[in-house]
Amino acid sequence: MNKFINLLKKEIKEMITLQIVISLLFTTGLFYFIGVIAKSEIEKVAAERDVYIVDLDGSQESGLLTDNLSLAGFKVNLLEERDKSSAIEYANANNIDLLIVIPEGFGEAASQFQFKDIETYTYIRSFSISSSAGTALVEGVIGEINRYLSNNFLKEKFPDIEPENLKNPIKSRDFVIVKGKMAAGSAAEVSSFVYSQSIFVPIILMMIILYSSQMVLSAIALEKQDKTLETLLTVPISRNYIVIAKMVASGLVGLISAGVYMLGFRYYMGSLMGNIPSDGQAGELIQQLGLQFKPNDFILLGISLFLAILCALGLAIILGVLVEDLKSAQTMILPLIFLVMIPYFISMFSDINSLSLPVRVLIMLIPFSHPFIASQNILLGNYDIVFYGIIYMLVVFVVLIVIAGRIFSTDRVLTVKLSFGRKRLAKDY
Amino acid sequence: MDEIILRVENLKKNYGKREALKGISFEVKKGEIFALIGPNGAGKTTTLRIVATLLSFSGGRVEVMGLDLKKEPKRIREEITYLPEEAGAYKNLTGMDYLKFMARFYAADKHEFDEYVERAVEIVGFKDRLKDKVGTYSKGMVRKLLLARALMTKPRLAILDEPTSGLDVINSLEIREIIRSFVQEGTSVLLSSHNMLEIDFLSDRVAIIDKGEILEIGEPEILKQEYSAQNLEEVFRRLVQ
Structure with a gap:
């Protein structure tokens, strides 16, 4: 041994x-x-939810929209520029990654349920993980705006019905069964x-x-x-x-x-x-x-x-x-x-x-x-x-x-x- | 009657169809230096490796101290040491660690272990460098370290393949003197060499081998007289021609 x-x-x-x-x-x-x-890159992505908005409309509806984005967790920064091109220049000069332009007449069109397009400008300055997060941010903002507008529309038309119930009338409850044991939850x-x-x-x-x-x-x-x-x-x-x-x-x-x-x-x-x-x-x-x-x-x-x-x-x-x-x-x-x-x-x-x-x-x-x-x-x-x-x-x-x-x-x-x-x-x- | 340490009888070794050894026989007596001399590919290293229990053989019989090599290789390994021609030592170990590592395989107790290491340190002659890693040693130092490893246990039979291969004159002389001194203390040596001068200086008896066959066995002086030759090189040339 x-x-x-x-x-x-x-x-x-x-x-x-x-x-x-x-x-x-x-x-x-x-x-x-x-x-x-x-x-640190991932934390940056999670932390940076800054949104810069140029409100060319200045109506009550556009104001409510920006307020709603704040409530949804975005940090809303309103720019004082009064036209699109100077706002784009400002964003470029100040390293702003995402600029949202609310067009003139947005509020009036919204009051008649005829919506005008909101324009988004995303600046790609590198190809890191945090830069690719811009796309997700745009989707998040637009999704939130759509949810807000569609809910308002449905409330107006059907005041007695919850808008969410109209949008998703069927809901599911997921159960998973493994080795004969069952529990509430999704397989994913x-x-x-x-x-x-x-x-x-x-x-x-x-x-x-x-x-x-x-x-x-x-x-x-x-x-x-x-x-x-x-x-x-x-x-x-x-x-x-x-x-x-x-x-x-x-x-x-x-x-x-x-x-x-x-x-x-x-x-x-x-x-x-x-x-x-x-x-x-x-x-x-x-x-x-x-x-x-x-x-x-x-x-x-x-x-x-x-x-x-x-x-x-x-x-x-x-x-x-x-x-x-x-x-x-x-x-x-x-x-x-x-x-x-x-x-x-x-x-x-x-x-x-x-x-x-x-x-x-x-x-x-x-x-x-x-x-x-x-x-x-x-x-x-x-x-x-x-x-x-x-x-x-x-x-x-x-x-x-x-x-x-x-x-x-x-x-x-x-x-x-x-x-x-x-x-x-x-x-x- | 002299004690026989190694007896080789009709030893044969085939590599596929090629016959490396065609039935050679010789004996090595106690305290004797027996040399195998011959050209490259003659079968010298093959013979040494067989006796060192490294290679199997195709026919014949080998006995070391009366032990059958085929039946008791493990027992034989306790009595022999082998120095291969191009041997190296573990580069990441220090010289001292290497000697101690090898001594532990042979020593029965602490006293014997210390004795082996002490003897090895005497043989190597560069005590101050033994704390350095082997990787930093010159070729001559590595060869001395390996020779010290082979002789420190005072084996009954030391098998040395080209012990001074690639060394300068001074290192070669030192190594030859070390081998001679150990034989006087009872160790028998089986060695091979290309260097006829070395063989002349070291060997008690030689076997001249060519193409797997032993052509002649005898004491260098007697062989020189028999073949009216000045040196072993001439004897060898006459035998081969």
């Missing part, structure tokens, strides 16, 4: 280099920095809440798998490149220990790297997704439907994630035998990336159960698919598929580790190389 610990310490020391630490901190800092900028609300809560599971998994696999592949490639593997293979220690030490060290370093990386990433995503509903109402709905992870569910999900990582490490060890140096290790990681990315994207944008049978079987054969689909299936109470996935991954891992152990216990670890897509034996041995 002491020999194994000795080996493990060496592997970790070799993996955690200054370059790795700097690159990790830089990436995390970069995500944090982007997150700060994105957050449930989906967006579950999505916001579980979006990080596949991202974390993908990061850890890719980091750890890259680590283990690089560890073997480096041993070959620096000509240290031969010496290591002649020391009195079990070859299986060599394989396991590399896997454990890669798993640990990969886990730490992905964890640090995710801190920055989580801040970045949190900044972008701050508007996804996660309030008490949605939380209550989720609770009523039982769409929450129980402690046992977390354990199940953890086992599934852990086995997927072990499978990736086992596969990476075998691929590592085929590499000659760090350069070829970067190419050799590609098949693994594809195997992880396919279920990752499918789980992000589609439902695996809705795919055709052959495609579904193909996806299920990839061991990394199982943790991606496990979180949703656990929430929906489909435990069978999660258990089958765990058993399948365990079998795959055992097979991979036996293959890796056998390769390391023979001279194939030194003699087999992959060169331009074909296997050859090293002639110089």
